[in-house]
Amino acid sequence: MFRLTIILILLSVYTEQASGGSFFLYNQVRHGVLMKVHCKSGDSDRGWHVRKYGGFYGFDFKDHILDKTLYWCNVWSGPNFSRNASFVAYESKLYKHRNNWIRWSIRGDGIYESINGATPWKFKYHWYGTPL
């Protein structure tokens, strides 16, 4: 029985790690308006990506055991990508558990967040300069 418990604990630790954390940015600015994204962590650069209205960009990753996972992103939108915002997209130590699912809705009036499917979305960041 004891041995079985150990195996079950190991199994749950393993499956939790395997699922990972994730974040996604949704272009919900306005019809016909593009969103450009660039995300980084301390040891990875995910490059630049452009998404149409209604599209999204994101990925999952192994959330660090010691709460050290930190990704930040720049987004650009509007005429000639003249508007931008810069924000932390995933920061392990802010959340109660590991392996969270973080979504960012990129909208004309700013940037909204939903953690693990929570609603309503929370306003978090303004665009740099005038809103779109």
Ligand SMILES: *[C@@H]1O[C@H](CO)[C@@H](O)[C@H](O)[C@H]1NC(C)=O
């Ligand atoms: C976008 O950039 C182009 C080329 O620099 C310029 O001609 C155009 O006026 C710009 N559009 C806006 C809306 O700023």
Ligand SMILES: *[C@@H]1O[C@H](CO)[C@@H](O)[C@H](O)[C@H]1NC(C)=O
């Ligand atoms: C964001 O926009 C401001 C104002 O146009 C500009 O000064 C700044 O360099 C931009 N930041 C990035 C990361 O593009």
